Amino acid sequence: MRRPLTAMLFTMTMLAPAEGRAEGESEARRAPPSGVRAEMRDYYGGELGTAYMFTAIGLGTAGVGAILWARGGDFRTGLGASFVVVGGLQAIGASLYAVQVSRELEHYDALLARDPAGYRREEGVHIRGTVSRFVVYRAVELGLTLAGAGVAAYGFAADAELWKGGGIGVGAQALTFFVLDAFGQSRAREYARKVERFVPTLEISGAGGARYGGLSLATTF
Numbered sequence: 001m002r003r004p005l006t007a008m009l010f011t012m013t014m015l016a017p018a019e020g021r022a023e024g025e026s027e028a029r030r031a032p033p034s035g036v037r038a039e040m041r042d043y044y045g046g047e048l049g050t051a052y053m054f055t056a057i058g059l060g061t062a063g064v065g066a067i068l069w070a071r072g073g074d075f076r077t078g079l080g081a082s083f084v085v086v087g088g089l090q091a092i093g094a095s096l097y098a099v100q101v102s103r104e105l106e107h108y109d110a111l112l113a114r115d116p117a118g119y120r121r122e123e124g125v126h127i128r129g130t131v132s133r134f135v136v137y138r139a140v141e142l143g144l145t146l147a148g149a150g151v152a153a154y155g156f157a158a159d160a161e162l163w164k165g166g167g168i169g170v171g172a173q174a175l176t177f178f179v180l181d182a183f184g185q186s187r188a189r190e191y192a193r194k195v196e197r198f199v200p201t202l203e204i205s206g207a208g209g210a211r212y213g214g215l216s217l218a219t220t221f
Helices: 002-014 018-029 034-071 074-114 116-158 161-197
Strands: 210-212 215-217
Touching: 034 074, 034 161, 074 116, 074 161, 116 161
Parallel strands: none
Antiparallel strands: 210 215
C-alpha cells in the first residue's frame, strides 16, 4: 500500500495550485548554496584585485616614462614614449575594467539570491565568453611582445637608439601583461568549471520524505 499511496501523494503535489508551487520555488531560490556564492565572490574579488594592480602598474610605468622622456636622448625618448603610451592605455583600461567587475559582482550576487537557475544559465554564458576573450588578449600581448623584440632588434642592428628604446619598452610591457594574464585565464577557467557543476535543486519539505530526482517530497502516513 505504501507505493500506491506515495505515488498518489506525489501526483497531488504536482497538481497543487501554481501559487503554492511558486512560493516553494521562491523560498528555495532565496537560499542558494553558500559555497557557490563564496566561489563567485572569490573569483570577482580576484579580478578586482588584478584590475587595481594593472592600474597601478600602468600609472607607475607611465610616470617613469614621462621622466625618461623629459630627460631627452634618443634611447630614453623611445623608451619613455613607449612607457607613457602603453602604460597610460593600460591604466585607463584596467580602471574601467574595475568598474565593470564591481557591477558584475553586484548583478550576479543578486541574481544568485533571486534565481539560482537563472544565475547558472547567465553566468555560464558570461564566464565562457570571458575565457574565450583571454585567448584573444594573450594573443595580442604575445604579438606585441614579438613586435617589440623585432623593433629592438632592428634598432641594435642599425644602431638606432630611438628604435632600441621604443622596441624594448613595448616588448617588456606586453610580456609582463602576457604573463600576468595567464593567472587570470586560469582563474576564469576554474570558475567556469564550478559554475558548470552547480545544479540548483528544488526542495519541498515537511514531515517524512521521499526524493524524486531533484525534487524532495514530504509524506506522512
